[in-house]
Amino acid sequence: MWLPVFxxxxxxxxxxxxxxxxxxxxxxxxxxxxxxxxxxxxxxxRAHLQNLYDEVVFVxxxxxxxxxxxxxxxxxxxxxxxxxxxxxFVFGVxxxxxxxxxxxxxxxxxxxxxxxxxxxx
Amino acid sequence: MRKKLSFxxxxxxxxxxxxxxxxxxxxPVVSDTRDMWQLKNDLLKEQQxxxxxxxxxxxxxxxxxxxxxxxxxxxxxxxxxTLSEFKTDAGLTEITGKGVxxxxxxIKEGLLLGEKIEYISPVLLRxxxxxxxMFGADEISISGQxxxxxxxxxxxxxxxxxxxxxxxxxxxEIQALTVNPKKLKQRIQGSELMDDFFIDNFEVQITTPSSExxxxxxxxxxxxxxxxPIIDGGES
Numbered sequence: 330m331w332l333p334v335f336x337x338x339x340x341x342x343x344x345x346x347x348x349x350x351x352x353x354x355x356x357x358x359x360x361x362x363x364x365x366x367x368x369x370x371x372x373x374x375r376a377h378l379q380n381l382y383d384e385v386v387f388v389x390x391x392x393x394x395x396x397x398x399x400x401x402x403x404x405x406x407x408x409x410x411x412x413x414x415x416x417x418f419v420f421g422v423x424x425x426x427x428x429x430x431x432x433x434x435x436x437x438x439x440x441x442x443x444x445x446x447x448x449x450x
Numbered sequence: 451m452r453k454k455l456s457f458x459x460x461x462x463x464x465x466x467x468x469x470x471x472x473x474x475x476x477x478p479v480v481s482d483t484r485d486m487w488q489l490k491n492d493l494l495k496e497q498q499x500x501x502x503x504x505x506x507x508x509x510x511x512x513x514x515x516x517x518x519x520x521x522x523x524x525x526x527x528x529x530x531x532t533l534s535e536f537k538t539d540a541g542l543t544e545i546t547g548k549g550v551x552x553x554x555x556x557i558k559e560g561l562l563l564g565e566k567i568e569y570i571s572p573v574l575l576r577x578x579x580x581x582x583x584m585f586g587a588d589e590i591s592i593s594g595q596x597x598x599x600x601x602x603x604x605x606x607x608x609x610x611x612x613x614x615x616x617x618x619x620x621x622x623e624i625q626a627l628t629v630n631p632k633k634l635k636q637r638i639q640g641s642e643l644m645d646d647f648f649i650d651n652f653e654v655q656i657t658t659p660s661s662e663x664x665x666x667x668x669x670x671x672x673x674x675x676x677x678x679p680i681i682d683g684g685e686s
Contacts, residue, residue: 336458337465344469356474363471366464373457384453391460 357406358399361416365394368420371427378434394420541598541668545589547627549663550634552578553655554647555621569618571650572603572610578624578643579603585637587626589665593617596668613670621655625665631658 351359369391376382398416405412484492537543554570579590579597590597595615603612610617628634635656638644647654 332454332458333461336460336462340462340465340467341469343462344466345473349470349473351470351474353474356471359467359471359474363464363467366460366467370461370464373460377457382453384456388456388460391463 357413358402361398361402361413361420362395364417364420364424365398366391368424368427369394371424371431375427375430375434378431378438540672541589541596542672544664544667545627546662546664547589548629548631549589549625549627549659549665550582550587550631550638551657551659551663552582552624552626552638553621553657554624554652555655557648557651557653568650569608569610570622570652572605574643574646574650574652575610575612575617575622576603577646581641581643582624582626582634582638585634585641586630587628587634589627591625591665593619593622593624594666596666598668598672600672601668625663627663627665 369387372390373382373387376387398413398420401416402413405414534543538545575592579592582590592603592612593615595601595612597612601613603610603617605611606614626634635658638654638656644654
């Protein structure tokens with residue numbers, strides 16, 4: 330349970346410590362990629378809680394979503410259409426949905442465990 | 451376990467990306483907190499460096515200018531040298547050197563016999579000049595007139611003239627510069643020309659002055675007929 334959180338913290342500290350600079354023009358792509366990554370991450374957490382987790386789907390989805398989002402943004406820049414908005418919209422909506430489902434699942438689990446405790450009492 | 455590991459790896463990557471994005475967005479705006487005196491100091495420093503740079507630029511430009519003038523001067527010098535060489539060759543300059551002095555005058559015996567003295571024949575004089583050149587004379591002047599490649603000796607209205615100057619005053623002084631005056635003298639003396647001069651009642655005396663002879667410059671202008679100066683387009 331704590332290992333992924335630990336990984337996240339290590340990643341963040343690594344990112345801050347390493348002076349890894351990206352040209353400012355690519356900050357848009359990176360922001361969309363980050364959004365895609367978090368969408369996949371929360372999707373993975375939800376799937377795990379629903380016992381639907383598939384490692385292959387999760388890993389491939391992570392990278393594929395990132396590449397797709399960045400590619401979409403790139404295409405949008407070159408077509409003059411703000412396609413990255415579509416990516417942000419989709420990922421944003423899914424992020425909210427995922428988080429909402431995670432919340433419900435956690436509440437359900439919590440209420441069930443509470444009922445069990447009451448029965449035991 | 452393996453699930454957790456891969457999940458952790460993904461979270462690690464996501465965290466890394468998040469941190470980079472965060473860094474990128476929150477690049478601190480470096481605010482200028484220098485007060486007026488610090489600014490003035492900095493300005494002074496910059497001005498000093500500017501002055502130094504300008505100085506070095508002007509130095510380099512001076513160097514370039516000096517190189518250019520040297521180049522031009524050397525070109526001019528070369529042209530001048532060449533021109534003076536050509537002038538010397540053409541006989542437009544005074545020239546001094548060792549040489550032979552040939553004086554031609556009527557025979558006194560002739561005068562005594564009451565014969566009329568005629569002017570010297572231009573043909574004879576021309577032959578003398580030609581023979582002197584043949585014998586190694588470098589530069590020749592006749593009665594103070596420089597004899598050059600375009601000079602002519604001819605009869606004008608019964609008077610022998612060289613380039614338009616009369617040769618009617620005796621003795622005629624023909625001066626010739628040469629590397630070896632003694633040899634020239636001997637060869638002229640041994641020439642048959644002396645007999646021809648004698649037939650025409652002229653006496654020839656050849657001396658080799660110990661001092662250097664000075665031949666005057668050619669006085670007339672040289673007309674160049676078959677050459678034209680290049681105007682523009684010449685490679686310089």
